[in-house]
Amino acid sequence: MNIEKAVIEFTSNINHAGLNEQIVDERLLYLCLIAVVLINKVEANAHHELLKMLFTQTAKTGEFEDLLNNLEKIKFTKRSYYRLYLELIERLKELDTKKRKYLLNQSSHYLTLDVIEGISRTDAVVIYNHTVQRLQQMNVQDKLSDHFIYQDIPPCFGELASKLVNNGKKHKIYDPYALTGEVSIYYSINRNVELATTETLVQSSPYIIHMLYIAGVENTDCKNSFGLAQQANIEPAMADVALTLLDPTSSKEDEYLQKLDNEPMFSVADGRIIGDTVPAKFKDHAFIQHLLYSIKEGGTAIIFLGKGPLHREIEKCARAYLLENNLVDAVIELPAKLINPRTVSLYALVLKKGRISRNVKFVDGSHCYEATGRVNQLANIDEIYSLYTSEPSVAGKAISKTADEIISNDYLLIPASYLSGYEATENALNLGEIRKELIERAIENDVKLNHIFAELANN
Template sequence: MEKTTQEQINGTLWRAADTFRGKIDSSLYKDYILVMLFIKYLSDVYKEHYEEYAKKYNGDETRIERALSRERFTLDQKSTFDYLYENRNSVEVGDIINKSLEHIEESNKSKLRGVFRNIDFNSEIILGKTNERNAMLRTLLNDFNRLNLRPNMIEGNDVIGDAYEYMIAKFASDAGKKGGEFFTPSMVSELLSRLVKPEENDRIYDPTCGSGSLLIRAFKKVPGRKAQIYGQERNGQTQALCKMNMFLHGIDDAKIESGDTLANPLHLEDGKLMKFQVVVANPPFSLDKWAMGFAGAEADEKKFKMEPALDQYRRFDWGVPPSSKGDFAFVQHMLHSLAEDGRMGVVLPHGVLFRGASEGKIRKQILEMNLLDAVIGLPQNLFFGTGIPAVVLIFKKSRNRNNVLFIDASGEGHYEKGKNQNKLREEDLKQIEMAYEAYKTIDKYSYVATLEEIKENDCNLNIPRYVDTFEAEEMVDMDEVANNIANIKAELEDVEKQMAKYLEELGL
């Protein structure tokens, strides 16, 4: 029998989205598609294992059940996709799906707790009245019934996880501005994970982890994939997507928490912020009202002023970022969460490089502590929902040099132009990676600045101050220009003579 390929799965999934398209917003229906993919995968794996054990134990149900209970997860008949498909014409199909999801969570508390908490297949508000809702769910079950996701029928190892990522990327592209909230473009994730070099037994952390793509990329770089994953995400639905994404990539012990990382960081050790060897993040750009979680319930939003003392972990002693721009709040949280041998890569808007006031003060403190290792300018229009160019900042604890590498990878020729979005190619990533490894000045591409030089620039990190990408225009040859003018004049004279001759012949 022919194996199911990545392309077939991706195609089926994107067609399944047509069931909802035009009826409800993609930022809502993405959850239904991704949850159904998850259920279908669990069911097909369970079915394959059941058949293998049934053969091995000659149909002895007790032994089969005992063997199945030792697998990564457990299902019973009423939790399988097949059971849902058999009930596709039921007037209560939405409720049947909900109960099935609840049961899966209950039976797999340690690994799948809270994964389906934020999804309701019986929601009249989102999916419409009974008839309309049931018609959509029936079509969805029919679409997924065509997919065979049994492990022995799939071509390749990470196919299901990659299909999940493919769908998240598609939805992010579809969702425009909202898309950037839950997905970092894969080549940007790849770049960050290469630059921070995760190693065996590292703790890898993303404080604004979205659907987890950055964490998964970093995890895949670890030899033998022996590392512990930690993440926190404010949006409950996105946190659920992240937990499913981890599970589909074979990461069963990822610790993904739900909550506001700034006001309520949840990865703690002995009452202090946990420390990580690798931190990667693409926080929301210039988050407005980032500090409101520190205000009491009674606080007046307009009068509330964030003070360093309000944070029990003292992350803002270097300076409190402006209330309308949370970029440095995330940077300070991450630096306070970095282990002594830690490496950190974060994607931010360019404003963090040069904005003044409290941000200038924080920047100065970070430079004084010699934590900044590299500033890498990326091309514009790489991210979903914003055309602005971003910058990657690499920080390191215990640095053995006192200068900073600037790379300008934003110019033409350093990316592929797309209709809606630009892309970084493998050759572009390699160029950045090699320049970072070399850590030296390369004409029109990179520059190593001493800390003294940066301080002379008032701690302004704007890349054009350090990397000169100006291409001088060729000198104009005036003799050649004069020669061309003379030739044109002579040609014009000939044409005028010819014209006069024609007019004479016509008697005009």
């Protein structure tokens, strides 16, 4: 595959070009250079002459005056490309002249590298991302190994979100939990994004910025910060679309079947999280409310999350807030194993501000996948979108329920509860009691077994 050949080429050449990937500034410089090269190919070699000057004249003199003059004359299709070149020049200036010239000379063949001819934006993002992952693995014996394991978030979440939003105009997006940014990046490939704002606690913002540039975003604001900080790091109503992928939390009820009187609740100083609705042990709904804080009236928030927040008794108040304020537009069940073989079924929770209809669409998209080895790949996104927009229902696959019906069903937001004809009331309560009793029996058996093992050990 040409994508992997390009990754190996870029990964292997960093040392040949005189740089050390273990030095962060040198790694960032090299990846900035790679980003510029990839964008040129995505834009059908539109910046060929500028890159040619970089790899020839600048490589000979080590100076940037002519390059900067030509940079000002080019009408870039995206303003972000201009900023990327400026970043590259500033990083190159940090090298001494000899090292700078050597790097550019050793990288000049990128201008005509066959394996990146005709690549798409998606291809370019994957090449950049995989190169980053290999270069960051400092302690791996062979970073060029054919058996290198990538830690990828698949593009399907961003692609599905872009389909569900269906916004062809320039707009602003926000992701408060962008560990590596893939949801925003793949969303942006398919939409006209004016500004992408992300927050992450890991030191990945420079790489996210480069990938957002490759994806075609006009402007970026990528912060190394925590989305649920006591004071928000963003202004309210700053985005048209907010989206994120949350790590699925356990949906087991265990001792959480009933909310305890002394249950600690999560709160923030600026009040954007509604008081006494979010348990401290599960922060999914804190992110949900934070996303709602971030979007404008008429805006959309899409959260990919596990089953727990949609049905846990302890989060009923949080679901009540969403339903009673007419914020829930749809809940879509997705296939299992989309990220790795252990990933449970995820759900797309679609929220909208300023809704008129009080109906909520429940969609079963769990069948929309292709098995690819040990993981599943989301397929038939158009079918999921069709089910999402269908009126009023499709037997066994999509159904609309009023907010009042959902409220009377214990605020449950799981599609199967409605598509399968499941009724909460007596049956749900009985199932809960049975589950609780089984857990209690299991605990009693564990205690008895521990006593037996202790006695055997003493004998």
